[in-house]
Amino acid sequence: MTCGASITFDEAVAVLQREAQPLGVETTQLSTAGRRVLAEAVHARIDAPRYSAAAMDGFAVSAAESAGGACRVLGASYPGEPWLGRLKAGEAVRIMTGAAAPAGACRIIPLELVEENSGILSLPQVWPAKSHIRHKGCDIKIGQIMLAAGTLLDPRALLVAAAADVATVQTWRRPIVSVLASGDELVSPGKATELDYTIPDSLSEAILLLSRQYGAKPGSAALVADTRNAILAAAETMMSDCDVLVLIGGASRGDRDFAKAGLRPLGLDVRFSDVAMKPGKPVWYGRIGAKHIIGLPGNPTAALTTARLILAPLLRALEGRDLRSALNWQAMPLKNCPELIATRESFLCGTIEDGSVEILKSQSASSQLMLARANVLVRVPANQPTCAAGSVINALKF
Numbered sequence: 001m002t003c004g005a006s007i008t009f010d011e012a013v014a015v016l017q018r019e020a021q022p023l024g025v026e027t028t029q030l031s032t033a034g035r036r037v038l039a040e041a042v043h044a045r046i047d048a049p050r051y052s053a054a055a056m057d058g059f060a061v062s063a064a065e066s067a068g069g070a071c072r073v074l075g076a077s078y079p080g081e082p083w084l085g086r087l088k089a090g091e092a093v094r095i096m097t098g099a100a101a102p103a104g105a106c107r108i109i110p111l112e113l114v115e116e117n118s119g120i121l122s123l124p125q126v127w128p129a130k131s132h133i134r135h136k137g138c139d140i141k142i143g144q145i146m147l148a149a150g151t152l153l154d155p156r157a158l159l160v161a162a163a164a165d166v167a168t169v170q171t172w173r174r175p176i177v178s179v180l181a182s183g184d185e186l187v188s189p190g191k192a193t194e195l196d197y198t199i200p201d202s203l204s205e206a207i208l209l210l211s212r213q214y215g216a217k218p219g220s221a222a223l224v225a226d227t228r229n230a231i232l233a234a235a236e237t238m239m240s241d242c243d244v245l246v247l248i249g250g251a252s253r254g255d256r257d258f259a260k261a262g263l264r265p266l267g268l269d270v271r272f273s274d275v276a277m278k279p280g281k282p283v284w285y286g287r288i289g290a291k292h293i294i295g296l297p298g299n300p301t302a303a304l305t306t307a308r309l310i311l312a313p314l315l316r317a318l319e320g321r322d323l324r325s326a327l328n329w330q331a332m333p334l335k336n337c338p339e340l341i342a343t344r345e346s347f348l349c350g351t352i353e354d355g356s357v358e359i360l361k362s363q364s365a366s367s368q369l370m371l372a373r374a375n376v377l378v379r380v381p382a383n384q385p386t387c388a389a390g391s392v393i394n395a396l397k398f
């Protein structure tokens with residue numbers, strides 16, 4: 001590798017794929033299972049329809065009837081309040097959509113096709129094309145697999161799980177992410193005007209939100225000075241109740257870049273660092289026992305870019321999903337034609353407009369305002385002199 005990096009982005013993702021195993025299974029009430037990932041398949045505990053049921057509001061009649069004939073109306077069947085007798089020739093039962101079709105019913109004649117006078121029903125001259133009866137189990141059969149393990153419980157899947165008549169599902173445990181930012185210049189947002197040479201920590205809340213968007217539960221957040229001891233003390237406390245600890249800043253080679261050094265006494269085993277990507281080269285990943293540690297560069301665009309490209313896939317894998325579901329690059333036409341010569345593979349901020357991507361001007365790892373406009377990352381191979389407008393590039397939702 002020519003740019004002082006030790007690993008490509010794709011190789012880094014392969015390391016995450018090997019390292020990130022789902023965290024464990026827990027029983028989850030359906031009421032809190034939304035956006036969780038199934039660790040076990042959901043099987044139907046009931047048929048649907050559970051009984052043969054009317055698909056229209058109308059009258060149920062037996063096979064003995066002829067079009068144009070007449071029937072005596074014996075009663076009514078409502079959802080939850082069925083008519084329990086057996087229909088015979090010359091008999092009809094008023095029935096509403098979803099109600100159990102009486103035994104012996106062979107079709108439902110919609111209300112608008114019949115006339116009822118003093119309990120006598122005049123049948124239409126021509127039968128409707130459909131029976132308007134939904135037969136027991138025609139949608140779902142008891143015991144059948146409704147949702148496979150690995151399914152994300154979005155609104156559609158949650159509906160299907162509820163239809164299976166389950167109160168709880170087995171889901172993968174959500175990773176807990178804590179964020180430890182270091183920097184003598186950093187203060188909580190809202191405090192920077194109080195002291196010269198301070199700047200707001202613009203990253204901690206953003207990284208926690210991104211983590212939530214990728215399935216994690218937010219853990220704790222801390223902001224500490226640029227010393228080994230401060231990082232070590234905070235990390236030691238924070239590691240007791242998180243699965244992923246994200247360090248922000250101190251990732252590079254400066255006199256006060258102590259993110260890795262601070263964690264070494266805890267047994268940090270670095271699995272990769274110095275990734276051939278721009279921005280974000282100093283991003284690193286390691287383990288301390290079962291815990292996953294990610295070190296993001298301090299430059300804000302570099303940090304959020306690497307959080308999207310490294311942290312998000314890690315979280316997906318820890319929650320039992322395919323890690324690549326966080327890296328679904330989409331081929332899109334490029335609107336503008338920037339000068340792009342980088343010895344590292346680049347991940348540039350862009351915006352999607354009218355189905356094509358515009359790469360934003362003045363790309364900088366330290367930029368913050370650019371992130372107000374960016375909604376995609378554009379992947380550009382290393383050493384590519386330029387991308388022609390109209391050429392197809394790979395873009396990722398940011």
Ligand SMILES: Nc1nc2c(c(=O)[nH]1)N[C@H]1C(S)=C(S)[C@@H](COP(=O)(O)OP(=O)(O)OC[C@H]3O[C@@H](n4cnc5c(N)ncnc54)[C@H](O)[C@@H]3O)O[C@H]1N2
Binds near residue numbers: 204298
């Ligand atoms: N000699 C070298 N210098 C640098 C290299 C290198 O390879 N050799 N890499 C550069 C690259 S690339 C990046 S990216 C940065 C990454 O630096 P660090 O991760 O060590 O980050 P810091 O030095 O702590 O901070 C950099 C910059 O970001 C600001 N920052 C940090 N944390 C936050 C935060 N939570 N919110 C807002 N802004 C933050 C910080 O004030 C600095 O301005 O290193 C290059 N240098």
Ligand code: MOO
Binds near residue numbers: 302
């Ligand atoms: O790689 Mo750094 O993230 O360019 O500033």
